Amino acid sequence: MKIDSSLPLEYSTEENRLKIFGFWIFLGAEIMLFATLFTVYFVLANRTGNGPTGSEIFELTPVLFETFLLLTSSFTIGLGIHAMRLGNKKAMMTFFITTLVLGLGFLGIEIFEFITYVHEGATITTSAFLSALMTLLGTHGAHVTFGLFWGIAILIQVAKRGLNAQTTNKAFIFSLYWHFLDVVWIFIFSFVYLKGLIS
């Protein structure tokens, strides 16, 4: 295998570079996916039928906690990649585990939030607004859930096989995915919750 030592390990082979580039393209498709879901939400946001409106059900406190957890997790995974580039396996794993724990916390609050909505009689079938809201949030939440399992699989491989061209490549691509979910959340926080609370 040709190793180009002037590049970080995750970029070191041709195959690795292709995978990182391909994943960026895939993220382009993901942007379109969420853009479509946001569009659907904006179209239907005021079409509440007989159900509650956004300002009636949104609560700022849990959402602020969610935001705090996810934004911090994006920071810790950045630190994890930094540690990985320094070749510090232990620090890298610690930061990745922290990231996943924060992600799990985020997911816990989101599930709690959904249960609260359902108890208040705001289900996915109540109105077009709630269908769009829960599909958008649910798709993001499903991405985070998938990310948790993905992250665990990578951690096991790093623990067993150490930091090599393959494991660093996977960890780096996973970090791109995780940052992307964070960016989507910032849009959800601003244009779903904050906007919903204002009106």
Added chain:
Amino acid sequence: MSMEEIFHPMQEPMILMAAISIVVGAIVVVAGLTYFKKWGYFYKNWLSTVDHKKIGIMYIAVALLMLFRGGVDALLMRAQTAVPNNGLLDAQHYNEIFTTHGLVMILFMAMPFVIGLMNIVIPLQIGARDVAFPRLNAISFWLFAAGCGLLNLSFIVGGSPDAGWTAYFPLASTEFSPTVGNNYYSLALQLSGLGTLMTGVNFITTIIKMRAPGMKLMKMPMFTWSILITNVIIVFAFPVLTVALALMMLDRQFGTQFFTMANGGMDMLWANLFWVWGHPEVYIVILPAFGIFSEIIATFARKNLYGYKSMVMSMVVISLLSFLVWAHHFYTMGHGVMVNGVFSITTMAIAVPTGVKMFNWLLTMRHGKISFTTPMLYALGFIPIFTIGGVTGVMLAMASADYQYHNTMFLVAHFHYVLIPGTVFGVLAGYHFWWPKMFGFRLNEKLGKLGFWLIAISFNVTFFPLFILGLDGYARRMYTYSESTGYGPLNMLSFIGALGLAAGFLVIVYNIFYSWKNMPRNEKADVWDGRSLEWATHSPVPEYNFAVVPTVTQLDEFWFAKKEGRDITAGKFEKIHMPNNSAAPFWMSGFFFLAAFFAVFSAWIPAIISLLGVFGFMIARSFEKDHGRYISVEEIMETEKRLRGDK
């Protein structure tokens, strides 16, 4: 749902017959594989392959099969409407048939034909040894095959979708379409759509990152350009379909309110989402055809492609405009004058870059020494016939005039006049052109030309009358009409044309058997005196494509090197890294298929268990240590000697 309901469609004699023929066909294939002891060969060389050329061949095989499935639907429609008050099909059966005809022809015939050709040709044209992600490529194919199988299963088990290929709400809702037909629609399209999206990611990466040394973007062959742009459209359009189909499933099976008529739902949201994907989709199937025609016209006119830069620019402009015209599909649905005006203008604007391409093709042929081969005949036939489709398209683009044409046969005639000479002629031209590259022998020219003339003439006999019928007010999707309307004679003429089309397609398939038996083997590498890199390697292509990766300094390097007597494939052999075969994509898509099948009947627990199987394969893949294998220099020398000795 009871067993009786599930197998309800089989009570129709025609569907029962089709079901029996499928079962008999399957038994013949299984028995044949067993008798000739080919199971091992089939499994190792085809089901497990990650070779882009074999994947491409499988795509085209499925496409041809689906051409006949969709073709039979078309013949039934034309037979039903051939005479007034015909009772061959009832209204429900007719609804199912025009729905599946559209779905099958666009998503399971045109798409796989285009993707098959791009699989075979693109790595060869850019001098690469495979695509960027060979395993992902196999997953793309098997996901597509799973979706295709699922949709075809629908007419035997549970009932076909019957709300048109556009599945407009509220017609497609459970209230008005209570059978599982439209569940099949959302899930089958979802599977094959995922496969297509992965193809998009794969080929953008391949073309951007894996070109032969020296092949700058503006030195790429035109077909490669068209495929690059097509895949960019795929990556940006298909996620919209993914969302639309998911919302459709939620509405139909989970009671959400996206497209409902109460509780805030908005039925027109579906139409918008569908066409935001659907119109770019039209260009996904037409741009590759433009690329194929560019290659073929330059090759058989023996001239450089006229206006290379304007060709590239016009495709980029078409790809951008393709996202800005979707509302022209429903001018009559009441979004005001301003919106209609804007979409009218963007739609008409597409005629400009398309016209630029037309003139470029004509000027490429000017003063050329044209040889009238089968692929060239398709390219020549395309230009005038497609122009009729284009001009009627501009007529339809005028919003105010569209109130007259909307949902009449005029529209049906128009889109067949663009899709058949555009896409179908394009893929058939490419199929005849690159066949020797795939198999090492040519298709018989006499039969090829006979097929072309049958198709070209019958096509016009079938579809030109529909323009006139449409202007006379004959609405599309009507299963019958009364004699007093006077629509009878032209419909009969159209039916006769359809029979001719069927004969043409039969000739094309017969040509495979005829040529396989009678055409000389060991076709030379440069079959047609070609211009781009795929003609620099042997026919059929060895699995590693190029023993030595060619270096490129200009557009059509191979052509100029040939004239100057240089050999661009000369050089020292080195061992070649290749990916390992794997059956995982096949089995993984099998689990996808099961999950979707159970989901159609809302059997959620088995569906989730099947999905766990999919995730199992993903985890196994993640932990797998697979670094591929190397082909040794000795092995390359042996293969090269064998292939060269036969030339």
